[in-house]
Amino acid sequence: MASLLSVPKIVKQWDICVMVQVQAKDSWKTSKFQTVRIEAGTIYFHFNPKLCLTEIETLLPMLKNQTKFDKNEVSEDSNGSRESCNTTFLKVTLTTINSQFAIVEILNPMKFEDERTFIGYQYLHIEDNFGNATKHGFRPCDDGWTISLPTKETRYFFLNLNPFTQYAYYVKTMTISTERRNAQSPVQRFITKSDQPKFVNKLQAYPNSSSEIVMTWLPPTSANGQLKMYKIRAVLVRIQNSESRNYCKDPLKEIKIENPKIESPRTEKPPISEGCKCPKPKDSVYDDENADANIHASIELENTLQNFIYV
Numbered sequence: 252m253a254s255l256l257s258v259p260k261i262v263k264q265w266d267i268c269v270m271v272q273v274q275a276k277d278s279w280k281t282s283k284f285q286t287v288r289i290e291a292g293t294i295y296f297h298f299n300p301k302l303c304l305t306e307i308e309t310l311l312p313m314l315k316n317q318t319k320f321d322k323n324e325v326s327e328d329s330n331g332s333r334e335s336c337n338t339t340f341l342k343v344t345l346t347t348i349n350s351q352f353a354i355v356e357i358l359n360p361m362k363f364e365d366e367r368t369f370i371g372y373q374y375l376h377i378e379d380n381f382g383n384a385t386k387h388g389f390r391p392c393d394d395g396w397t398i399s400l401p402t403k404e405t406r407y408f409f410l411n412l413n414p415f416t417q418y419a420y421y422v423k424t425m426t427i428s429t430e431r432r433n434a435q436s437p438v439q440r441f442i443t444k445s446d447q448p449k450f451v452n453k454l455q456a457y458p459n460s461s462s463e464i465v466m467t468w469l470p471p472t473s474a475n476g477q478l479k480m481y482k483i484r485a486v487l488v489r490i491q492n493s494e495s496r497n498y499c500k501d502p503l504k505e506i507k508i509e510n511p512k513i514e515s516p517r518t519e520k521p522p523i524s525e526g527c528k529c530p531k532p533k534d535s536v537y538d539d540e541n542a543d544a545n546i547h548a549s550i551e552l553e554n555t556l557q558n559f560i561y562v
Contacts, residue, residue: 303336350446368430371401379419414446414475445476
């Protein structure tokens with residue numbers, strides 16, 4: 252949502268309340284030739300997860316009798332909790348790329364004034380065959396990004412990758428809701444190395460003459476790379492008493508081989524339940540809200556104990 256609010260140039264009486272705008276990113280946009288003033292009343296912003304506090308604070312100069320917002324008017328916890336607000340550029344690189352795994356490393360780890368507000372780094376990756384993957388939107392039924400559990404390690408393994416496949420990845424920090432600073436890397440891409448191809452399909456062989464064998468097959472379901480050639484190896488196996496066979500009475504049987512049909516893979520999508528409530532993947536077991544509340548409580552308890560003991 253590019254422009255969330257639209258009101259006359261001078262607002263004299265009414266309050267403005269903005270709540271539960273999931274995709275709102277910009278709070279206010281006016282022309283450079285236009286000045287907006289709010290003569291009386293105030294504004295309220297709550298539960299806008301992708302609306303940063305810095306965007307909301309651009310409204311502050313428009314209020315005539317107010318110099319700052321309190322928590323009842325603008326929540327620091329529920330606004331901007333799922334957006335990259337006040338973001339620092341995070342430099343990441345891949346140190347190892349294999350056919351089934353890759354190792355990513357952070358070159359400039361983030362430092363916080365209070366390390367207790369830092370939950371960890373999250374490493375995200377997705378198959379990106381067309382090179383058009385965008386960052387995870389944190390919406391129900393959104394996309395297929397694989398998101399790691401938060402960790403403070405600056406080195407991470409992307410596992411269970413497919414050979415000779417392009418992937419997109421990026422890294423971001425995860426903090427408690429009251430921490431204003433965060434860091435995130437741009438989306439980068441890599442291609443895994445090739446691997447041994449799978450077995451060919453529907454391999455068949457039949458004699459065409461006394462000195463010739465015909466073989467047919469279908470390509471492997473997964474080539475795991477660029478398939479350039481096939482290698483055929485034959486081993487002579489002598490059958491006992493084959494020289495005593497009377498081929499006039501017991502000739503070679505003619506085998507008819509039908510042209511194999513290549514079946515296209517099924518592309519049916521899994522059904523989506525009503526209300527677009529997708530089940531969480533097995534590797535996504537981190538509860539953001541509960542973890543945030545627990546860390547807040549832990550910090551408050553630690554600060555209270557320190558003040559009680561040392562003051």
